[in-house]
Every structure is written in C-alpha cells, then in structure tokens.
Amino acid sequence: MGHTFAEKILARKAGLEEVVPGQIVEVTPDAALSHDNxxxxxxxxxxxxxxxVARPDIHVVVLDHATPAPTTKHAQNHxxxxxxxxxxxxxxxxxxxxxxxxxxxxxxGFALPGTLIVGSDSHTPTAGAFGAFAAGIGRSEMAVIxxxxxxxxxxxxxxxxxxHGQLREGVTSKDLALHxxxxxxxxxxxxxxxxxxxxxxxxLDVEARMTIPNLMAEMGAKNAYIPPDEKTVAWLRGRARRxxxxxxxxxxxxxxxxxxxxxxxxxxxxxxxxxxxxxxxxREVAGTPINQAFLGTCxxxxxxxxxxxxxxxxxxxxxxxxxxxxxxASSQVYLDALEAGYIRTFVEAGAVVESPGCGPCMGNHMGxxxxxxxxxxTANRNFRGRMGTKESEIYLAxxxxxxxxxxxxxxxHPQDL
Amino acid sequence: xxxxxRVWKYGDDVNTDVIFPGKYTYTVSDxxxxxxxxxxxxxxxxxxxxxxxxxxxxxxxxxxxxxxxxAVTCLVSxxxxxxxxxxxxxxxxxxxxxxxxxxxxxxxxxxxxxxGDEVEVDLEAGEIRSxxxxxxFPPLPxxxxxxxxxxxxxxxxxxxxxxxx
Numbered sequence: 001m002g003h004t005f006a007e008k009i010l011a012r013k014a015g016l017e018e019v020v021p022g023q024i025v026e027v028t029p030d031a032a033l034s035h036d037n038x039x040x041x042x043x044x045x046x047x048x049x050x051x052x053v054a055r056p057d058i059h060v061v062v063l064d065h066a067t068p069a070p071t072t073k074h075a076q077n078h079x080x081x082x083x084x085x086x087x088x089x090x091x092x093x094x095x096x097x098x099x100x101x102x103x104x105x106x107x108x109g110f111a112l113p114g115t116l117i118v119g120s121d122s123h124t125p126t127a128g129a130f131g132a133f134a135a136g137i138g139r140s141e142m143a144v145i146x147x148x149x150x151x152x153x154x155x156x157x158x159x160x161x162x163x164h165g166q167l168r169e170g171v172t173s174k175d176l177a178l179h180x181x182x183x184x185x186x187x188x189x190x191x192x193x194x195x196x197x198x199x200x201x202x203x204l205d206v207e208a209r210m211t212i213p214n215l216m217a218e219m220g221a222k223n224a225y226i227p228p229d230e231k232t233v234a235w236l237r238g239r240a241r242r243x244x245x246x247x248x249x250x251x252x253x254x255x256x257x258x259x260x261x262x263x264x265x266x267x268x269x270x271x272x273x274x275x276x277x278x279x280x281x282x283r284e285v286a287g288t289p290i291n292q293a294f295l296g297t298c299x300x301x302x303x304x305x306x307x308x309x310x311x312x313x314x315x316x317x318x319x320x321x322x323x324x325x326x327x328x329a330s331s332q333v334y335l336d337a338l339e340a341g342y343i344r345t346f347v348e349a350g351a352v353v354e355s356p357g358c359g360p361c362m363g364n365h366m367g368x369x370x371x372x373x374x375x376x377x378t379a380n381r382n383f384r385g386r387m388g389t390k391e392s393e394i395y396l397a398x399x400x401x402x403x404x405x406x407x408x409x410x411x412x413h414p415q416d417l
Numbered sequence: 418x419x420x421x422x423r424v425w426k427y428g429d430d431v432n433t434d435v436i437f438p439g440k441y442t443y444t445v446s447d448x449x450x451x452x453x454x455x456x457x458x459x460x461x462x463x464x465x466x467x468x469x470x471x472x473x474x475x476x477x478x479x480x481x482x483x484x485x486x487x488a489v490t491c492l493v494s495x496x497x498x499x500x501x502x503x504x505x506x507x508x509x510x511x512x513x514x515x516x517x518x519x520x521x522x523x524x525x526x527x528x529x530x531x532x533g534d535e536v537e538v539d540l541e542a543g544e545i546r547s548x549x550x551x552x553x554f555p556p557l558p559x560x561x562x563x564x565x566x567x568x569x570x571x572x573x574x575x576x577x578x579x580x581x582x
Contacts, residue, residue, distance in 0.1 A: 362439030
C-alpha cells in the first residue's frame with residue numbers, strides 16, 4: 001500500500017521504513033520558525049534549565065507581529081529577542097522591516113521541498129506551497145526544541161483535494177481556498193494533512209500557490225502540501241539554502257477523504273464576519289459599504305497581489321472617506337513593487353503604504369478600525385475582535401476585490417467597477 | 418485527581434481571538450493578568466465569575482485560529498478544571514497537553530450538559546459525571562500521557578534531561 005506525502009516525510013525524518021496515521025514520531029525539524037513570540041519563548045527556554053540552544057542553526061527568527069515597535073512594551077520585547085539570538089548564536093535572525101515570517105522563510109530559502117518545518121505561528125503551513133511539511137506549534141514546544149532540538153508529532157490522516165480545469169478570469173487562488181473552506185468548514189481538515197493536486201493548481205504561479213496552504217490553517221489542517229514542479233524549482237534557484245529532495249505522495253496512497261472540484265465552477269467569493277468559513281459568492285454581499293480596505297499579510301501581500309491591486313487602482317482615486325492600507329509582505333516585495341511603479345500607483349490613489357510586517361491583521365497597529373466600522377481585507381482571519389475591537393466587521397476577499405472596493409466605497413469586483 | 422465545578426457552555430468554533438485577544442499578546446505577559454482577559458470577547462462575565470475547578474463545555478473545533486498559548490494559559494490561570502468539547506483545534510489541543518489542562522473529547526457529554534450544571538471529571542476512570550448521568554471518554558494516547566502526568570511539557574522535559582526542579 002502506498003503512502004501520502006505526510007506519511008512519507010515523517011517516516012523519512014524519523015528514520016523509519018514507514019509510518020501510519022496515529023503513530024507518534026520524534027523528529028528534528030529542518031527549520032524552526034518563531035517571531036515576536038521569541039521573547040516569551042526564550043523565557044520558557046531559560047526556565048527549563050538548559051544554558052545553550054541545542055541547534056541554533058535550525059532556528060529562524062523574524063520580527064513581524066508589531067514592527068517597528070508601536071509601544072515601549074513591544075520595543076522591550078524586540079530588545080530581549082535581539083539579545084537572545086546574539087547570545088545563543090542564532091544567526092538566521094531578521095529584524096524589523098524584513099517582512100512577515102512566512103514570506104521571509106520562503107524568500108530566504110528555508111521553505112524547501114521534502115523538508116520538515118515547524119513554527120510557533122498558526123500560518124506555518126504556508127511553506128507547504130513548496131512541498132515542505134510545515135506545521136504550527138505552541139510556544140512551550142518551541143522552547144523545548146531550543147532545549148533538545150526535538151519535537152513529537154502525530155502522523156496525520158490525509159485529505160486529498162483535486163482541482164480540475166482552470167480558474168476563470170478574475171478568480172484567484174484566494175477565491176479557490178475560501179470556496180473550499182466554505183464548503184468543508186472550519187474543521188473540515190481537523191488534524192489532517194491536506195494534499196492538493198490537479199490542473200488548476202499546476203497552472204498557478206508560486207506566489208498564488210502560497211495563499212492556499214496559508215489558508216488551510218483556517219480549515220484546521222496540520223499542514224498542507226502542493227506538489228513541487230519546475231515552477232517551484234525555478235523560484236528556488238538562487239534562493240535555496242541547501243540541496244533538497246522533493247517527496248511526492250504515492251499513486252496508491254490511502255486518503256481518509258478525497259474531494260474534487262471543477263475550477264471553472266468557482267466564482268469570486270468573500271468570507272463574511274465573523275468566521276472564515278462563512279463564505280458566500282461576492283455578488284451576495286456586493287454593495288455593502290466599507291470604511292477601510294487592507295491589502296497585505298502572509299496570505300496576499302506578495303508582488304503578484306500588489307500587481308493585481310495596482311492594475312485596479314491605476315488612474316483611479318479611493319472613494320472619499322475610505323482608507324486603503326497597503327503593506328508589502330516583505331522588504332523584497334516592497335523593492336520590487338517600487339521598481340514596478342505599484343507603490344506610486346497606491347500613493348497617487350490615496351492609499352497609505354506601511355512598512356513590511358503583519359500590520360493591523362491582529363489588531364496591533366497601522367490601521368485598526370473604529371467601533372462600528374467595516375473592513376475588507378486580504379488577510380486570513382475575520383474573527384470578532386481580530387483587528388482590535390469586537391464592535392467592527394471584517395470581510396475577507398482577494399486583492400482584486402479589496403482594491404476595487406476601496407475605489408467604490410462598497411464591496412465590488414473590479415469587473416463591475 | 419477529581420475535577421469538580423460548574424459548566425460554562427459555549428458553541429462551535431470558539432477561536433483563540435475571543436479566548437485571548439491578539440492585541441494583548443505582546444503587552445500582557447503575567448499569567449494572572451492573562452486570566453483577567455480570559456474569554457473577554459466571548460463572555461464578558463466569565464473572568465469575573467469563574468471559580469477554580471469550573472469546566473468549559475463547547476462544540477466542535479474549540480480553540481481554532483492562532484497558535485497563541487496564552488489562550489490556554491489564561492484559563493489555567495483562572496484554574497479552569499477541564500475543557501470538554503466535541504473536538505479541538507490541533508495546536509490548541511497540543512497547548513492544553515503541554516500545560517496539563519485536561520482537554521476531553523466527548524460529544525455525548527457536550528450534548529447533555531447545560532450551562533451551570535454541576536459536573537465531576539475523573540481522568541483516571543475516563544468518566545464525566547453530572548446529575549446521575551455518566552459519560553465515558555478514551556484516555557490520552559500513552560505517548561503524551563507522560564507529558565500530562567509530569568504537569569506539562571516543561572517539567573516533563575526537565576525530567577527527561579535529568580535537570581533538578
């Protein structure tokens with residue numbers, strides 16, 4: 001009997017011939033990602049009583065959650081991290097302004113096919129877009145990896161999603177991922193490895209693919225996987241940190257469930273407040289007035305996302321009274337967007353462009369809404385209170401829809417602008 | 418270890434943003450203070466009225482969303498005795514084990530228990546008892562029971578590494 005991707009990678013990393021779902025294995029990850037939470041993690045690490053980090057080479061630390069520091073408390077937190085990484089010889093450290101950790105992990109060549117990555121952030125599955133096994137963990141677990149270099153993982157059951165055909169014009173990988181979450185529910189892949197395939201996935205460029213595993217966290221997945229191909233290899237050329245060996249699921253792998261979609265049936269969608277699986281066709285909420293639009297995050301803050309939004313905003317102005325906050329996912333995206341002229345387009349349209357990082361996504365700073373306001377966002381979460389006040393509403397959509405809505409003042413697709 | 422308290426009942430998909438709001442993640446670091454924000458955006462009464470040993474009972478996918486461990490720590494700080502749910506989000510489930518907070522999957526008990534019920538949880542026996550009714554649940558997998566018994570992942574790791582408390 002064949003094996004799924006998750007079974008094959010966990011067997012490889014545990015040094016076993018094969019593993020089965022439900023089995024507990026202990027592994028050393030190829031990369032262990034943490035962000036601003038490295039300060040509390042370092043405190044837990046010290047409480048264990050170990051002096052030196054076991055494997056400083058596997059840790060990747062990126063400051064992104066509240067950067068640059070909005071308050072003295074946040075600044076203290078960053079200071080603790082800078083001192084800790086220097087003391088422990090953690091050289092893969094990326095200070096404020098470099099970008100959102102999942103984007104930086106990819107750009108710096110840590111997210112590689114056939115590798116195992118854990119991160120103390122729930123959107124760690126993003127790296128699955130490159131054919132890595134990438135799962136989120138808690139702070140205490142990251143502290144224990146610092147102490148021992150090891151972590152236990154349960155071999156997950158796997159869900160196979162096949163997307164046939166091609167997405168229609170104006171329908172993005174964000175729409176596809178939200179459509180599937182709406183269909184299968186917020187617990188539709190609970191504890192599972194979600195393994196994607198099909199022509200529609202093959203047709204996506206690498207940046208658009210990253211949006212899909214990123215959003216699988218919102219379906220309860222442990223990890224998500226997109227088979228690496230020549231596009232992946234081309235993207236990684238000059239970026240990969242080390243040689244890698246891709247892994248693919250066997251053709252006769254046993255999946256707990258197989259779900260198939262026809263990409264041509266999928267239309268632009270939004271996730272309505274206050275859950276990510278509250279997905280409806282865009283046309284059902286078209287016309288809903290908005291106060292703020294947010295373009296950025298680990299879900300949709302990449303160059304191709306900014307390009308789509310810039311195309312909509314070119315030669316247009318924001319609707320009076322509506323704010324548009326743009327945050328490139330990384331300094332590299334920022335530079336590329338400057339070069340391409342997108343940043344000029346945004347500023348000329350009346351948008352605010354902020355420095356790379358998570359921005360207002362979890363309510364820290366850089367454009368949080370007021371009570372009673374409505375935000376349309378390219379992020380991955382719309383939970384009550386997510387952006388700071390529980391008395392506001394968040395709609396999630398693609399960069400195309402967010403940009404068009406900022407121009408119209410209400411939710412709209414650019415095709416109807 | 419017997420856990421006894423009152424039921425606080427909630428629905429499906431209770432997410433970590435309503436258990437412990439993200440805006441506090443880097444400004445609140447003291448566990449006692451974390452407790453003062455527990456379930457703030459879900460049930461504003463909870464943090465003032467919860468008593469040690471009380472049990473949270475909820476639907477499916479409890480703890481979905483962020484990996485933030487404070488969403489467990491804030492409940493430990495309030496001395497919540499256990500969480501009984503139809504299912505748990507996986508990082509939240511790991512965080513519960515790693516902080517020795519009993520996370521029990523028992524859909525039958527969830528359907529039967531009402532807000533305010535008196536409930537008793539017996540981890541050894543794998544039983545939930547309330548008003549003459551008994552519900553059973555499977556024990557933790559052996560591989561993770563050790564972490565739970567040690568009082569959490571950190572004391573467990575110390576023990577494994579031979580470090581004195």
